[in-house]
Amino acid sequence: MIHLSLPAALAALLAGLGVYGVLARRNAVLVLIGVELILNAANLLLVTAGSRPGAPLSAGPVITLFVITIAAAEITVALAIILVMFRRTGHIDLTAVPDLSDEPEPAGEGAP
Amino acid sequence: MTTRDIVFVAVGAVTALSALLSVTTKHVVHAALWLLVSLGSLAGAYLVLGQELVGLVQLLVYVGAIVVLVLFALMLTRAPIGPHAEIDTPRWQRVAGAVLGGATTALLASLLLPLFAGATADLDRPSTTTPQIAQAIFGTWVWPFELLSVLLLVALVGAFAVSRIVLQRDGADRHDADHPDHPDHHDSHDDGDRTAATTAVTSEPGTGRVG
Amino acid sequence: MSWIVRMIVVLPALAALIGLLARRRRAVAAGVAVSVSAYVAVLGLIQWVAPSRSADIDTIGGLPLGDLSVPLHLLSDRVSGLVSFVVALVVLGIQVFTVWYLRDDARYGQFAATVSLFATGMLLLVQSGDLVLMLVGWEIMGWCSWLLIGHDSERAAARRAAYKAFLVTRVADIGMVVGIVALSVRARSTDLMAVLTATGDGTLLTVGLVGVVIGVAGKSGLVPFHDWLPDAMEGPTPASALIHAATMVAAGTYVIARLFTLYAENDTARTLLAVLAAVTMVYAALLALAQTDLKRMLAYSTLSQIAIMLSALAAAPAELGPGAGISHLLGHAFFKALLFLGAGWLSVLAGGTAIVALRGRLRPTGALRWSMGIGLAALAGVPPLVGFFTKDTVIDAALEGATGGGGLRAWLVVVALFVTVVLTAAYCTRAWLLLDTPVAATGELPDTAPAVVAEEDVAVVTTADSADDAEVERVHAHGHATITLSAALVVSVLAALTVVGTLFLASLRGGVHVGLLSALLSLLLLAGGAYAVWFLSDRGRVDVAERIPGRVREPAVRGFGVDTAYVAVGRAVTTVARLVVALDRDVVDAYPRGTAVVARAAGRAGERGHRGVPSLSLLSLLVGVVLVAVLGVTAWR
The missing domain is CATH 1.20.120.1200 (NADH-ubiquinone/plastoquinone oxidoreductase chain 6, subunit NuoJ)
Known part of the structure; x- marks a missing residue:
């Protein structure tokens, strides 16, 4: 026996913390950590819902597995983009004003 | 409790x-x-x-x-x-x-707590066991599962292509090898950047650095 | 017969084309130009001597224009034969003379080709039996006049004169086109015969005839449009001779003569023509008296003489026909070509066309002296030269019109004609005395020529002394070349034609018709005018124009600022056009363009607001997501 409102509350808490993490960090990798937290909140919610008696098709755990896979794919591409950004601009600071022109910007500016 | x-x-x-x-x-x-x-x-x-x-x-x-x-x-x-x-x-x-x-x-709490209020799961007789999950994946969910494998492949290729395409455009844009913003110069002190630098070297033969 | 008529039109065009292709080879260009002109002159002679009246010589076939019939026929009769013969003859003379006159000009080939094309335009107009073809010839001449006047295109004055001639005649051509359209609509055909015999709407007829008169006024230099002609003296002298003698300015006379039966019935158009002609002939003769430049004096005399031709058409009674006008056209062609070519010869000898430079230069020149004398005498109307007969034919026709019920219009013309006779005699005598009296006899050298300085930008061309710049340059560069035999021969032949040209006109119906009383009267007036000048100028020792007060004379030399008026009209039109453009752009277009401007401004504002900072973008995104979620949850509840 377990009361499912507990994992539901934990999921809500993790999502809120993730949102805060996304907005409170300027390092792109740390922003990704926030995103992971939000994803895990969703996973937890799925598992919780799937644990209700009478949940059909084993949907809860199966979709959780799928989301984990998608998260792996997402983090791969996101990290690739972050690395490219670092190579081009020398930093991964998301609060820096990006150079939208075509000319390469001078080195060292805004590097962490 | x-x-x-x-x-x-x-x-x-x-x-x-x-x-x-x-x-x-x-x-x-x-x-x-x-x-x-x-x-x-x-x-x-x-x-x-x-x-x-x-x-x-x-x-x-x-x-x-x-x-x-x-x-x-x-x-x-x-x-x-x-x-x-x-x-x-x-x-x-x-x-x-x-x-x-x-x-x-x-928001979530106000939505979820009423939904799950009083709901309990009897975990001693679990509704979904691992064999059931396995059967569901390869039965009901087999097409999404295959689609996910394609997604993984696409993500792999995409991650590679992103770094590669941008590097190539770097090479096309910047003909001068000693441009101050060149990645090789940035990373020349950094051990951790070996992999990135190696990628840059392979894609930019003219600008390779002697390591 | 019909192929001769076609050849007369086509051959000069071919000559122009070949001449243009061979413009770098001077001998080829000259050979083509002269030989084709000669051949065309022979063809014209045949057409005149052996005329067979035919009104439906096909050219390129009729244009399929639905209701409107446009057959594009040529029309051959005795009049067109005679006129095209004389035109071809004058063109031939000018081509031969040009070979000598432009002997050092690098662009002789272009010039000769343009003269050939010009001849094409005039001959097409003469031979055409169709209003559309007439307009085509008319416009070819307009364009070629621009080329010829602007031949010395490195000089700003020549360029400006060319544009002025082109624009002024072009403005008047609006009337010509409107007139031709009205006449064609009335007859449902552009064929000349159909237009002449059509019966129908009187208003359309009046509009058509008045329109043609306006067009003619532009090309022939009647009063509001006259000022381009003296400026056209910026062209080389052969071009002036061509434009003035038998072609462009006389073309209007020919067009109106072709439409004479319509004019004879329409008082409105004829009165307009009579008033314009009467004013022009007196005014231009007065200005000719004051000129300080020989070529400009001849230009003003042309204006006056053209007005005389047109006055014959305005005043002659219907039964007399247009013969008097055509006859003066032909006579004028001979002696005006003679005078211009003689003036060109003289300017080469003297190094300029300003009368100051030419004083007394005529006396030692032998054949040239005789030729110029004959030309000036014919211009004044001394018997038995051709000018006397043609002018008195005009006077006689006008008198007949006046006594035969022509009314005020004909009397106005008659009075103007007699005044013009006096003035013409006066300025011819003045020119002769100035050119022929040896400088030694005049005592001190004349420093009395009014120094007309171009102080305004608009009046650059109208200064009297600018016309001879090209000649001066030419003479300074190449010295006083002796004239070639052929060129001298041309002048002599023209002089001979001026003497015996009356015989040509005898074949023309109403061509020579001199009344005894009017002839006597005009002879008396002529003698009086000549004597007055001779007396006032102290037997040629003084320029009679010196006796005109300077404050009258200087504006007169400049044509009383008509040029400024033209410029003002042009500026006014431009201002109105700018206003319309501004209205269109800033008022009408403002609304459609406003949307674009607003969209662009919004885009700019958005661009400025969004600096592309990823962190802020994330913040905005999540704010939006949470807001939407709050909304959704509230709505769901």
């Missing part, structure tokens, strides 16, 4: 606390490590909920792969060791983030 409830509260507290630390700590690397703790304890929570398979996959994929990837990314981007005030956004933005995070939590 059953025993499982108490165990879940304990594991959930660890999860929430480490998640909070991972989004607030001033140490860049600590953030990743606290994420590790958080995700690991979340795997514990899955176990408490009776989903051994999901918990194990969580451990394998998240803790074993994704967090390691994050740590590698931090190293490759020359993350500073030790506390660093510069990793956070300005205060007003953090306040806005806290408000928004709180709002998200409140």
Whole structure:
């Protein structure tokens, strides 16, 4: 026996913390950590819902597995983009004003 | 309050606390490590909920792969060791983030708690066992499963292509090898950047650096 | 017969084409130009001597224009034969003379080809039996006049004169086109015969005839449009001779003569023509008296003489026909070509066309002296030269019109004609005395020529002395070349034609018709005018124009600022056009363009607001997400 409102509350808490993490960090990798937290909140919610008696098709755990896979794919591409950004601009600071022109910007500016 | 409830509260507290630390700590690397703790304890929570398979996959994929990837990314981007005030956004933005995070939590809680109020799961006779999950995946969910494998392949190729295409455009844009912004010059002191530099060398034969 | 008529039109065009292709080879260009002109002159002679009246010589076939019949026929009769013969003859003379006159000009080939094309235009107009073909010939001449006047295109004055001629005649051509359209609509055909015999709407007829008169006024230099002609002296002298003698300015006379039966019935158009002609002939003769430049004096005399031709058409009674006008056209062609070519010869000898430079230069020149004398005498109307007969034919026709019920219009013309006779005699005598009296006899050298300085930008061309710049340059560069035999022969032949040209006109119906009383009267007036000048100028020792007060004379030399008026009209039109453009752009277009401007401004504002900072973007995104979620949850509840 377990009361499912507990994992539901934990999921809500993790999502809120993730949102805060996304907005409170300027390092792109740390922003990704926030995103992971939000994803895990969703996973937890799925598992919780799937644990209700009478949940059909084993949907809860199966979709959780799928989301984990998608998260792996997402983090791969996101990290690739972050690395490219670092190579081009020398930093991964998301609060820096990006150079939208075509000319390469001078080195060292805004590097962490 | 059953025993499982108490165990879940304990594991959930660890999860929430480490998640909070991972989004607030001033140490860049600590953030990743606290994420590790958080995700690991979340795997514990899955176990408490009776989903051994999901918990194990969580451990394998998240803790074993994704967090390691994050740590590698931090190293490759020359993350500073030790506390660093510069990793956070300005205060007003953090306040806005806290408000928004709180709002998200409140919203979700106000939705979910009524939904799950009083709902209980009898984990001694679990509704979904691992063989059932296996049958569901390769039965009901087989097409989404195959689609996911394609997605993984696309993500792999995409990640490679992103770095590669941008590098090639770099080479096309910047003919002068000694441009101050050239990646090779940036990374020349950094051990962790070997892989990136090697990629750059292979794609830009004219600008290769003698390592 | 019909192929001769076609050849007369086509051959000069071919000559122009070949001449243009061979413009670098001077001998080829000259050979083609002269030989084709000669051949065309022979063809014209045949057409005149052996005329067979035919009104439906096909050219390129009729144009399929639905209701409107456009057959594009040529029309051959005795008049067109005679006129095209004389035109071809004058063109031939000018081509031969040009070979000598432009002997050092690098662009002789272009010039000769343009003269050939010009001849094409005039001959097409003469031979055409169709209003459309007439207009085509008319416009070819307009374009070629621009080329010829602007031949010395490195000089700003020549360029400006060319544009002025082109624009002024072009403005008047609006009337010509409107007139031709009205006449064609009335007859449902552009064929000349159909237009002449059509019966129908009187208003359309009046509009058509008045329109043609306006067009003619532009090309022939009647009063509001007259000022381009003296400026056209910026062209080389052979071009002036061509434009003035038999072609462009006389073309209007021919067009109106072709439409004479319509004019005879329409008082409105004829009165307009009579008033314009009467004013022009007196006014231009007065200005000719004051000129300080020989070529400009001849230009003003042309204006006056053209007005005389047109006055014959305006005043002659219907039964007399257009013979008097055509006859004066032909006579004028001979002596005006003679005078211009003689003036060109003289300018080469003297190094300029300003009368100051030419004073007394005529006396030692032998054949040239005789030729110029004959030309000036014919211009004045001394018997038995051709000018006397043609002018008195005009006077006689006008008198007949006046006594035969022509009314005020004909009397106005008659009075103007007699006044013009006096003035013409006066300025011819003045020119002769100035050119022929040896400088030694005049005592001190004349420093009395009015120094007309171009102080305004608009009046650059109208200064009297600018016309001879090209000649001066030419003479300074190449010295006083002796004239070639052929060129001298041309002048002599033209002089001979001026003496015996009356015989040509005898074949023309109403061509020579001199009344005894009017002839006697005009002879008396002529003698009086000549004597007055001779007396006032102290037997040629003084320029009689010196006796005109300077404040009258200087504006007169400049044509009384008509040029300024033209410029003012042009500026006014431009201002109105700018206003319309501004209205269109800033008022009408403002609304459609306003949307674009607003969209662009909004885009700019958005661009400025969004600096592309990822962190802020994330913040905005999440704010939006949370807001939407709050909304959704509230709505769901």
